[in-house]
Amino acid sequence: MTTENSVQNERKVKCLVWDLDNTLWNGVLLENDQLSLREGVTDIIKTLDNRGILQSVASKNDYNHAMAKIDDFGLRDYFLYPQINWNSKASSIAHIAKSINIGIDTLAFIDDQDFEREEVNFSHPQVLGIDAENLDNLLDLPEMNPSFITQDSSKRRLMYLSDIARQNVEKDFVGPKEEFLSTLNMVFTLSPAREEDLQRAEELTVRTHQLNTTGYTYSYEELDQFRQSDRHLLLIAELDDKYGTYGKIGITLIECDDDRWTIKLLLMSCRVMSRGVGTVMINHIRNEARKNGVRLQAELISNDRNRMMYMSYKFAHFKEKEKRGELLILENDLSRVQNFPEYLTVNLN
Amino acid sequence: MIPNEILEKTKSFMAQFINVNVADDEDIFASGLVNSLFAMQLVLFIEKEFSIKVENEDLDYDNFRTLNAIVGFIERKI
Numbered sequence: 001m002t003t004e005n006s007v008q009n010e011r012k013v014k015c016l017v018w019d020l021d022n023t024l025w026n027g028v029l030l031e032n033d034q035l036s037l038r039e040g041v042t043d044i045i046k047t048l049d050n051r052g053i054l055q056s057v058a059s060k061n062d063y064n065h066a067m068a069k070i071d072d073f074g075l076r077d078y079f080l081y082p083q084i085n086w087n088s089k090a091s092s093i094a095h096i097a098k099s100i101n102i103g104i105d106t107l108a109f110i111d112d113q114d115f116e117r118e119e120v121n122f123s124h125p126q127v128l129g130i131d132a133e134n135l136d137n138l139l140d141l142p143e144m145n146p147s148f149i150t151q152d153s154s155k156r157r158l159m160y161l162s163d164i165a166r167q168n169v170e171k172d173f174v175g176p177k178e179e180f181l182s183t184l185n186m187v188f189t190l191s192p193a194r195e196e197d198l199q200r201a202e203e204l205t206v207r208t209h210q211l212n213t214t215g216y217t218y219s220y221e222e223l224d225q226f227r228q229s230d231r232h233l234l235l236i237a238e239l240d241d242k243y244g245t246y247g248k249i250g251i252t253l254i255e256c257d258d259d260r261w262t263i264k265l266l267l268m269s270c271r272v273m274s275r276g277v278g279t280v281m282i283n284h285i286r287n288e289a290r291k292n293g294v295r296l297q298a299e300l301i302s303n304d305r306n307r308m309m310y311m312s313y314k315f316a317h318f319k320e321k322e323k324r325g326e327l328l329i330l331e332n333d334l335s336r337v338q339n340f341p342e343y344l345t346v347n348l349n
Numbered sequence: 350m351i352p353n354e355i356l357e358k359t360k361s362f363m364a365q366f367i368n369v370n371v372a373d374d375e376d377i378f379a380s381g382l383v384n385s386l387f388a389m390q391l392v393l394f395i396e397k398e399f400s401i402k403v404e405n406e407d408l409d410y411d412n413f414r415t416l417n418a419i420v421g422f423i424e425r426k427i
Contacts, residue, residue: 178366315413
């Protein structure tokens with residue numbers, strides 16, 4: 001088990017933002033140059049996509065004109081929330097991070113102009129700046145090589161594209177939120193982790209900070225032991241709706257003593273933040289603890305980003321019991337029963 | 350701010366999430382009307398609308414379970 005801080009050195013890029021003129025393609029769009037993609041660009045984009053690294057665009061150009069060109073090159077669907085406008089690139093980059101809902105420190109930015117890279121770096125020193133001259137070895141950068149490539153990583157962009165479709169519908173939906181959620185036909189599936197889920201489970205512990213109760217990360221080997229141990233429950237959650245699958249989006253690790261269960265870790269991908277599924281997971285664990293006649297406790301390490309998880313526990317009838325340094329132990333009042341919300345279907349395997 | 354004003358503001362916030370009329374003393378969680386996702390949004394709404402800080406120790410189910418409880422809580426914090 002490792003805590004969050006020790007893994008920050010091996011930083012991994014979650015999204016690469018491309019400049020267009022003389023970076024993605026040779027030539028300048030506004031100067032009516034004959035544009036051609038730079039050598040190897042398509043291959044690089046597809047390879048990153050397979051590795052689960054998202055991509056976007058920050059370019060000072062006319063939006064429609066530039067998008068038409070990107071379309072001609074067959075690359076439109078590879079770019080999420082492209083920012084093609086006359087704003088500073090620092091603001092475009094911040095907008096992309098916010099739209100995708102990932103930390104700005106997980107972004108990289110490739111541009112041929114020193115000025116643009118420095119301008120971005122001035123506001124966002126955490127963004128990795130890459131000189132377009134170094135395009136050839138981009139794929140070899142350690143930051144561009146995730147430790148694992150799982151089935152979920154190669155589908156990541158498609159899942160974000162269905163997110164965008166969902167968000168557009170959600171924006172236009174008039175009426176209570178709960179009613180909107182029930183139009184999605186969500187199916188939430190909880191299963192004991194199988195061996196083929198472990199890479200994704202490890203990936204989730206490393207990638208997820210916001211909706212993470214303790215920030216503990218576990219190696220593949222540790223997770224494999226928990227999976228087979230009869231003193232642990234390792235559950236993995238999956239969410240689907242009418243727009244497609246969100247993939248495997250949550251895990252929980254429970255330590256099972258004879259008279260007491262302890263939730264060591266409970267985390268949910270930020271992509272499902274507004275779906276209320278963390279509560280469903282907690283509810284399920286409460287039901288199981290009640291069934292097995294054990295007390296239920298949870299560990300929590302608060303940081304500036306995971307307040308949502310503290311709230312989730314508190315509203316699921318956990319109370320603070322003990323504080324050991326940073327570690328908070330909460331205990332559940334199992335006598336209060338809470339039903340699963342009606343807007344989704346729960347499958348328990 | 351008078352209690353009635355707090356109540357009305359809270360009610361109209363809740364109407365964005367729940368479609369039915371809720372009695373002022375009805376347990377909104379027990380009746381399955383809302384989940385903790387809503388609870389979190391409610392907390393954020395209260396902090397912003399009434400400019401108060403909801404501390405960890407305030408995050409108690411009993412402070413939020415009914416409309417009356419919510420209004421009482423806000424009144425104590427303002």
